[in-house]
Amino acid sequence: MTSHDADAIVVGGGLAGVAAAIALAQAGLKTVHLAPSGPPDRRTSALMMPSVDFLASVGLVDDPAEIGHALTQIRIIDATGRLIRAPETLFDASEAGLDAFGWNFANMRLMERFHAVAATLANLETRDIGVADLDGTTVTLSDGSRLSAPLIVGADGKKSLVRETAGLRARETAFSQSALVCDLDLGRAIGGTSVEFHYPQGPFTLVPAGGKRANLVWIDDHAVLTAAKDSGPEQLNATLLEKSQRLFGAIKLASPAFVFPLSTLNVDSAGADGVVLVGEAAHAFPPIGAQGLNLGLRDVADLAAALATNDRAAPDWAINLSQDYAARRTSDLARTGGMVDTLFRSLLAEMIPAQALRAGGLWALKLAPVLRKQAFAVGMGRR
Template sequence: MSMRTADAIIVGGGLVGVATAIAVAKAGLQTIHLAPAGPPDRRTSALMMPSVDFLVAAGLIDDPANVGHPLTQIRIIDATQRLIRAPETLFDANEAGLAAFGWNFANSRLLERFHSVAATLGKLDIRDMGATAFAADGSGGTLTLADGNTISAPLIVGADGKSSLIRSAAGFPVHENQFEQAALVCDLDLGRAIGGASIEFHYPNGPFTLVPAGDKRANLVWIDERSVLEAARSQGPEALAKIFADKSQRLFGTILPVTPSHVFPLSTLSVARPGKQGVVLVGEAAHAFPPIGAQGLNLGLRDVADLATVLGSADRSQPDWAGRVSQRYADLRAADLARTGTMVDALFRSLLADMLPAQGLRAGGLWALRLLPGLRKQAFGIGMGNR
């Protein structure tokens, strides 16, 4: 066995990768973080309060008001014109005894804040370099870097996204599904402010969602067939503004795009157990969903929190400590990954369903959520990721 370079190596420079590197270094492990610089992330993330509380407790942010915007309401409008339509439904954080369901953050601002925290940690060696190969050896493994050098550790964490090198090379079975739909995202200026309400207009090929971004700003996530989104985007800002006004039923006056729009393909990806033999998967290396129910980064941060919990109680004097960490992490994450994956997949497919029974079930479900306080409370807990 080769000489180990560090206790742990984290691969991937996104939000979950940086948060993981910080958590692992704070647990006392000598940590190398392979974080090659990527293009600016212009997306936003709606983080529910358990995730926000974790960020504060982990020292990743201080006051969420300094970097984000509160989400106090969720308003759902069925705009499908289907035979059976769901009622308009409003969820208010006050019903759950909360000031807000969560906060909407610009990913770039969160990443900047995470980087500032990472720079203060003596046990964290950050390298602007990627890996070209990974060889698992039953307890962690060895990574070949872009410069040809190799590094190794008993604990390897793959935070390297949907196309994860770590997941593939370590032989994790993966289940994937590609959708015809894609997501168009950009920032908007509205004629009338939406306050703290996230507003979802449900259309046959997916929701058109406005997420509050302060004052009269909103972040748009529009899901539709990729050909429809690309055609709309190609028409330019003026035509897009008219489309946006129509899709929002002209409830918010003139809508102007203030950033370039980007179209992302949608897919699901999951592994049943995200850890084995000293290798751990976090974030989109382990799970990826359409942007429905605000679960993506929330689930990734729960990965980080559970890995930190496992490392906090690990006995690293044992020769197989990393293998035990990966197994315990997989045990701890299995139920949450299965539950969230099932929920998001069912919700997304229900939005696209044309058959009358599915329409009726969706409409009936929203009526029940509207009228039954106990069911609403349960839905709040599931959506927020309470465990």
């Protein structure tokens, strides 16, 4: 029988990776988490209620109000100026019988909480080191040392070394658009309402961050965003004021602005031969519909469910687990990927038939409560 250093090795230090390492350790596996330190993640994540409920169930979030801000409404404003425009639409969580659709969290606050929980688990060892190679069940670290485990979890992002060396095929499509993210101080508070201005090259979204603070996600052509970022704080404030249609008074930068390129990534299978993929190693989308980390946490939830139903006394338990996990993730990854891709492309469509379909769809959602409730369920990732 092969001797291993651990039951599971998790590669990747992002939120999905830490959550996966915690889930494995909580299931009783001796787990090594390889998480090389990187720059602080100053982004935010809008987590829908199923994700928040999952985090609460595994002890990663106690009271979401302590570290996040409730998202109670979604307001969509068509700012395209196209021939066929969609109506302004407001979705309210109370229509679905909810206090909130979800909560907006600063990624750094979530990470602090995750690390605090990880530190309480005696069978979870976290190492600040990267991975150079993977050969079957053996991981070669960046210092040349080796570790082995029957289960390898790749949470190492879109350029995943685990995915590549395990032979799990991925397809990535790059867009000409990028996203600019930063924090803003507004003249008037937006309360619990996420406000989306839909422009021809993508949405300009303000997400509640408490008080008069909002998190901005602005999608546009890469050259437009880099020019805006490089124009200086005063000119950028003026640009953002115009893009927000002056609905919230004066706008002032409250953090540095960052621009990052957009692409989609999907895999044929999220697991095989004792290797599983979570987070952006398995899927990546433009920041539309708040699906990124939500989908990553559903990966972790399905990994935990597969662990609970597979017999670890079996010789090939890790292989069986990876196959079970891949089967569990197939429909959710396909459905969510298709939804986000269709939504993003519909926002960019210039053809009149596509504009008419999108506008008609929003009119239907605006006027039909049954359709709105179905849209709530899809957008929140309810299964």
